[in-house]
Amino acid sequence: MSVYADVQVSRSAKALEPEKLAKLVNMSKYPVLITGGKLLENEKLVDVAVRINEKGIDVIACSASSKPLIERGVKPKFTTFSLHYVTQFMLDPDFRVEGKSIDLAIYLGFMPYYLSRVLSALKHFSKIKTVAIEPFYHPHASFSFPKVKDEEYYEMLERFVGALEVRV
Amino acid sequence: MAIKIEDVLRNMKLENVNITIGEIVEEGKVKAEAEERKEVREESLPVGPTPKPHILDLRYWDRVLLERFEPIYMPMQDFCNLCTMGPCDLSFNKEGACGIDLKTQKARIVALACSIGASAHATHGRHLLEEMIKEFGEDHPIDLGLEVDVVAPNIMTVFGIKPKKLKDLREVANYVEQEITRVLHTIHTGQEESYLDYESKALHVSMIDHVAMELADIVQISCLNYPKGDPDAPLIESGVGALDLEKPVILVIGHNVVPARFIDDYLREKDLHDLIEIAGICCTAIDTTRYDAKAKIVGTLSYQLRIVRQGFADLIVVDEQCIRADLLRECSKLGIPLIVTSEASVRGCEDRTNDDVNDIVDDLVNGRAKGVLIRDMEKLAKVAVKTAFKSFLRRSRRNVSVNVEEEIKKCVNCGRCVENCPHSLRIDLAFARAKNGDFSLLKELEETCIACGRCEQVCHRGVRIVDVIVRIGEAKRGKVRAGRGPIKDSEIRNVGQPIVMGTIPGVIAPVGCPNYPRARRELSEIIEEFLKRRYIVVTSGCHAMDLGIEGGLYEKYGGDFDAGCLVNVGSCVANSHISGAVIKIANIFAGRNLLGNYAEIADYILNRVGAVGLAWGAMSQKAASIATGFNRLGVPVVASPHCLKYRRGYVGKFWKRDKWWVYDIKSGQKVYVEPCPDALIVCAETKEEAIVLLARLCFRPADTYLGRQIKLTHYLELGKKYLGCYPDDWHLFVRTEQDLPLKMRDELLQILEEEHGWKIDWDKKKILEGPIRKYDPGFNPTLLKDIYEKYRR
Numbered sequence: 001m002s003v004y005a006d007v008q009v010s011r012s013a014k015a016l017e018p019e020k021l022a023k024l025v026n027m028s029k030y031p032v033l034i035t036g037g038k039l040l041e042n043e044k045l046v047d048v049a050v051r052i053n054e055k056g057i058d059v060i061a062c063s064a065s066s067k068p069l070i071e072r073g074v075k076p077k078f079t080t081f082s083l084h085y086v087t088q089f090m091l092d093p094d095f096r097v098e099g100k101s102i103d104l105a106i107y108l109g110f111m112p113y114y115l116s117r118v119l120s121a122l123k124h125f126s127k128i129k130t131v132a133i134e135p136f137y138h139p140h141a142s143f144s145f146p147k148v149k150d151e152e153y154y155e156m157l158e159r160f161v162g163a164l165e166v167r168v
Numbered sequence: 169m170a171i172k173i174e175d176v177l178r179n180m181k182l183e184n185v186n187i188t189i190g191e192i193v194e195e196g197k198v199k200a201e202a203e204e205r206k207e208v209r210e211e212s213l214p215v216g217p218t219p220k221p222h223i224l225d226l227r228y229w230d231r232v233l234l235e236r237f238e239p240i241y242m243p244m245q246d247f248c249n250l251c252t253m254g255p256c257d258l259s260f261n262k263e264g265a266c267g268i269d270l271k272t273q274k275a276r277i278v279a280l281a282c283s284i285g286a287s288a289h290a291t292h293g294r295h296l297l298e299e300m301i302k303e304f305g306e307d308h309p310i311d312l313g314l315e316v317d318v319v320a321p322n323i324m325t326v327f328g329i330k331p332k333k334l335k336d337l338r339e340v341a342n343y344v345e346q347e348i349t350r351v352l353h354t355i356h357t358g359q360e361e362s363y364l365d366y367e368s369k370a371l372h373v374s375m376i377d378h379v380a381m382e383l384a385d386i387v388q389i390s391c392l393n394y395p396k397g398d399p400d401a402p403l404i405e406s407g408v409g410a411l412d413l414e415k416p417v418i419l420v421i422g423h424n425v426v427p428a429r430f431i432d433d434y435l436r437e438k439d440l441h442d443l444i445e446i447a448g449i450c451c452t453a454i455d456t457t458r459y460d461a462k463a464k465i466v467g468t469l470s471y472q473l474r475i476v477r478q479g480f481a482d483l484i485v486v487d488e489q490c491i492r493a494d495l496l497r498e499c500s501k502l503g504i505p506l507i508v509t510s511e512a513s514v515r516g517c518e519d520r521t522n523d524d525v526n527d528i529v530d531d532l533v534n535g536r537a538k539g540v541l542i543r544d545m546e547k548l549a550k551v552a553v554k555t556a557f558k559s560f561l562r563r564s565r566r567n568v569s570v571n572v573e574e575e576i577k578k579c580v581n582c583g584r585c586v587e588n589c590p591h592s593l594r595i596d597l598a599f600a601r602a603k604n605g606d607f608s609l610l611k612e613l614e615e616t617c618i619a620c621g622r623c624e625q626v627c628h629r630g631v632r633i634v635d636v637i638v639r640i641g642e643a644k645r646g647k648v649r650a651g652r653g654p655i656k657d658s659e660i661r662n663v664g665q666p667i668v669m670g671t672i673p674g675v676i677a678p679v680g681c682p683n684y685p686r687a688r689r690e691l692s693e694i695i696e697e698f699l700k701r702r703y704i705v706v707t708s709g710c711h712a713m714d715l716g717i718e719g720g721l722y723e724k725y726g727g728d729f730d731a732g733c734l735v736n737v738g739s740c741v742a743n744s745h746i747s748g749a750v751i752k753i754a755n756i757f758a759g760r761n762l763l764g765n766y767a768e769i770a771d772y773i774l775n776r777v778g779a780v781g782l783a784w785g786a787m788s789q790k791a792a793s794i795a796t797g798f799n800r801l802g803v804p805v806v807a808s809p810h811c812l813k814y815r816r817g818y819v820g821k822f823w824k825r826d827k828w829w830v831y832d833i834k835s836g837q838k839v840y841v842e843p844c845p846d847a848l849i850v851c852a853e854t855k856e857e858a859i860v861l862l863a864r865l866c867f868r869p870a871d872t873y874l875g876r877q878i879k880l881t882h883y884l885e886l887g888k889k890y891l892g893c894y895p896d897d898w899h900l901f902v903r904t905e906q907d908l909p910l911k912m913r914d915e916l917l918q919i920l921e922e923e924h925g926w927k928i929d930w931d932k933k934k935i936l937e938g939p940i941r942k943y944d945p946g947f948n949p950t951l952l953k954d955i956y957e958k959y960r961r
């Protein structure tokens with residue numbers, strides 16, 4: 001499996017088709033979407049995040065990605081804390097978002113080497129499932145997109161969003 | 169005595185001046201007596217509880233910090249292979265064959281990295297000290313200029329003496345070396361089993377690092393006539409574009425000024441100074457220009473390969489640290505001679521110290537020797553200058569041509585380079601677009617590329633990726649203010665109060681290497697936001713260079729340690745003047761005793777001094793120890809996304825109220841406080857996020873309402889500007905309606921009522937219920953029980 005400049009891993013993520021990833025999200029109790037800095041430079045990713053949010057999934061906006069999201073009507077649960085903070089919070093079993101405990105986190109729009117460390121921390125020290133819907137394969141995630149070409153990536157995002165059920 | 173003075177005056181033809189010898193003698197006597205009284209005063213200063221602390225002596229302070237700022241680990245590898253019982257799979261926090269778990273193992277690696285960092289500065293400092301003692305004598309005074317009386321705040325606070333002469337520093341150097349060795353000992357297999365204990369070691373050795381840096385820098389300032397706290401230190405011509413390529417170019421790389429200084433002296437002595445360009449990369453550049461303002465700064469360490477590949481350096485001289493490990497290979501491809509000078513970095517070169525100068529020059533110029541080691545600095549200078557002239561005549565023979573279009577055509581867009589690029593730069597996409605004549609993405613990528621060459625190593629098509637990138641970039645040119653060294657005591661007297669009150673909203677300290685997450689200019693964009701808002705900015709090292717070369721900021725902002733000014737203290741070792749300045753605030757402004765009193769001073773700083781570091785490109789182990797040393801002193805650091813690779817952060821949880829308390833010396837109560845600062849070292853991914861985070865980390869519990877109002881104004885404005893909304897936690901910093909910025913008061917009271925359920929008396933516009941605590945102007949916080957008891961008595 002092709003990865004980026006990382007990696008010595010004991011357990012590698014399962015690379016899954018978008019529909020299967022969406023199914024895992026559909027089955028989870030309280031999934032959140034965590035968004036990163038690429039949303040500041042890539043309108044397509046903002047669009048994907050907005051649509052995931054429209055399916056009833058709460059957003060935690062990191063890296064100042066709150067700005068384009070708020071402009072599009074999203075109300076992120078957090079806007080101010082970097083992914084480093086958010087991960088520290090998630091590693092604490094007492095952490096709640098409006099009373100709810102996160103059991104699955106979807107990651108969109110982060111620098112690969114940055115997200116990789118975060119996924120590693122959650123893999124080793126928590127039970128939270130992590131899903132990377134990024135253009136790179138993320139071995140430390142629980143589940144990841146495989147590495148794909150640019151055009152295919154957006155297509156996969158489409159399929160993922162399409163397969164998400166609306167949460168009530 | 170009187171006769172001697174008469175003689176002197178006669179020699180100086182001053183017989184007729186209107187003063188009597190008696191007066192001079194009298195004045196001298198008065199001065200000497202004053203000095204003596206000062207010495208007695210200094211010698212009678214109380215020494216605090218921890219002079220020359222060993223590993224366990226400040227562990228209690230570390231425990232206080234680590235309880236609040238919990239370490240968070242982000243492993244790079246799931247395995248450990250440090251000993252022959254391994255490799256051990258430690259995934260999911262399993263234990264290895266020696267019993268160590270993953271968290272503790274990561275903390276151990278962090279302690280190791282910090283030890284490496286500290287040892288680099290310690291060895292550098294020792295080398296400078298012994299060299300300068302050889303040349304100037306051990307009684308040479310430590311002199312940082314008239315306005316710097318507190319010459320060694322780190323040494324005073326940690327080691328417990330105020331050094332006066334070079335010889336006093338020998339025992340400090342001994343202590344530093346001993347502590348580093350003791351920490352290294354603990355990293356051996358089969359020692360600690362709690363990650364907190366390894367963190368305490370990392371904090372300890374990093375505090376020692378600041379002592380080592382201070383030692384190194386006060387030695388060179390005292391002996392080499394560097395600027396001594398001068399806010400108007402000269403502006404240095406910097407950037408590749410500033411080089412005069414009509415002249416031979418000697419490029420010096422590394423961190424230790426000694427070889428460059430000898431070359432510079434020799435050029436002056438032989439009156440060749442204007443005929444040769446002496447230019448530097450990394451901290452040697454900074455220190456050479458502190459020595460000689462005519463020398464030039466080429467740029468940060470990421471310029472090494474860029475410069476070599478362009479072929480205009482006629483000689484490269486390296487000393488130590490952060491020098492590319494393929495430099496000799498790269499130089500020899502183009503026939504650029506290399507001279508190595510340091511035991512730390514000999515690169516396989518033959519020791520030619522005892523050979524004839526002309527023989528060495530001939531061998532270097534004719535390529536018989538690709539590189540040589542020279543340990544005698546006077547000989548080095550002669551060889552360097554001769555070699556540079558001769559090599560210059562052959563510059564045109566160096567083949568540096570690149571057919572950019574041909575190279576780009578070779579690319580098949582497979583993406584292997586991207587996978588191996590530390591920045592995951594999309595070289596594949598940039599080349600694909602460039603094939604169609606659109607070079608914009610390639611230009612963008614050049615702004616982030618650190619010219620590390622990993623991409624070329626993996627490209628199966630042999631594309632000369634770095635060469636293409638180098639050709640795309642422009643030769644930058646700018647001015648960098650020469651490193652001025654210490655912050656003057658008088659400056660601390662002026663700004664100490666506004667900083668502690670909060671009316672100067674904070675001190676932002678961009679320091680470290682150039683491994684930036686995105687374009688180099690972003691650093692200047694971050695910093696200018698704070699300069700415009702009248703924060704104090706104090707910088708060093710590669711960051712200090714880029715603020716000039718990329719941002720042009722030294723020409724726009726003054727060099728005082730004051731609101732809205734930009735101070736370049738100097739090279740890596742000059743970071744000790746930044747920690748020194750915050751220590752001096754506790755001493756000069758607040759009158760706290762420094763000697764052997766580390767925990768009290770750090771506690772003071774953590775609760776009162778809104779200073780924050782910014783390591784936006786940290787790469788090295790030295791950066792790890794510098795940042796961790798700041799952390800032990802109570803100064804938080806915002807780091808770049810790459811810094812997660814250091815594996816450990818100290819990140820607090822604002823939502824755990826029981827973590828955020830202090831003893832209030834005034835009321836005698838334990839009081840819950842705002843979560844500020846809420847982290848000691850934490851990463852941000854984008855510049856926008858870093859800006860808001862820096863503003864947040866400037867809050868301190870002891871802010872007066874006026875200060876809090878100003879800090880809150882910036883925090884709220886920056887939140888709106890970069891996050892698109894007010895920050896999530898702004899209300900936590902409100903203690904009273906007086907904390908609220910006047911122009912936003914009504915709006916904010918409304919939000920507090922509606923969104924946070926606070927009770928507001930709208931007639932009086934007063935907060936009745938809601939804040940974590942009430943504001944008390946006499947609030948006097950400490951996290952240490954002994955300090956609380958000391959001042960309650």
Ligand code: SF4
Pocket residue numbers: 248249250251252253254255256263264265266267268273357
């Ligand atoms: S030091 Fe411990 S964890 Fe590391 S390889 Fe040896 S036994 Fe295994």
Ligand code: SF4
Pocket residue numbers: 578579580581582583584585586595596599626627628629630631633
């Ligand atoms: S590895 Fe070489 S061929 Fe492949 S994308 Fe990079 S430059 Fe092109």
Ligand code: SF4
Pocket residue numbers: 588589590591592593595616617618619620621622623624633634
């Ligand atoms: S030289 Fe530049 S593009 Fe190549 S791997 Fe290094 S940073 Fe990436």
